[in-house]
Amino acid sequence: MPISEYDIEVARTPTTSDVFNAVAEASRRDLLDALGSGEATVGELAERLGLSQPTVSKHLGVLRAVGVVHVRVDGKHRWYRLNGPALKPIHDWVRTFERTWNTRLDRLDDLLAELQAQEKKQS
């Protein structure tokens, strides 16, 4: 009996369904961290993180599917770069729980400390 394409069974949620799932894997978080310092090539990332090339390509594929990285093709190289804003949904969600570990004043402290650090840098 042919299975209808209409009744899809959702067992595990695909990693490409949203950013939360994509980022659940530690290696993928490592990749994003590595891309924080700028564009990088698949080979570079593989060496830096000690992962095989296919593994890195696959992980980048997932990250690309949810839009958290972009690619720039350059000859036989592919430069991957971070697309931070795609992570905002996570930030926004977790932020609603911030009050449970931080008071408003704590956050003000954080902000001031940061401004000071910035001032130092620019002087």
Place this chain on the structure above:
Amino acid sequence: MPISEYDIEVARTPTTSDVFNAVAEASRRDLLDALGSGEATVGELAERLGLSQPTVSKHLGVLRAVGVVHVRVDGKHRWYRLNGPALKPIHDWVRTFERTWNTRLDRLDDLLAELQAQEKKQS
């Protein structure tokens, strides 16, 4: 040939391995959102979210395993409550990318808006 207990194969990362994995599932995020307004019972949560009782119990089990919820036993009821600080690792990680979508001034705006909202509430 008997398989040694020492060579465990890690295919998919278990949802109980860390908070990131636990929170990857949308239903579990919904549960945490629901618990944001205070303690709740398994039955209450099941009805509020339109999930079956076993499903809720299992999800809460995962959330409890990573410490993001705590339980209080009360007769035949079990009151689950949020343990926000367990979400901090997520916040801390995603925060390092905040600069990619928010400028310092944007965040100052956010803070001020929040303080105003708070003032309104207390007046």
Place this chain on the structure above:
DNA sequence: TTGACATATGCCGATATCGGAATATGATAT
């Protein structure tokens, strides 16, 4: 003790994951 209620647990089928190995695709240089 028996029964009703609240929750946890076990088993199942369908499915998706992850890394490894092999191979395909694609671009550049000779």
Place this chain on the structure above:
DNA sequence: ATATCATATTCCGATATCGGCATATGTCAA
């Protein structure tokens, strides 16, 4: 045209997921 380098894709085995359903555990009340 061919060899080489960089990356993507496919197939595989082992494993974990998720919801449904049935059932076990545990608590209170009559």
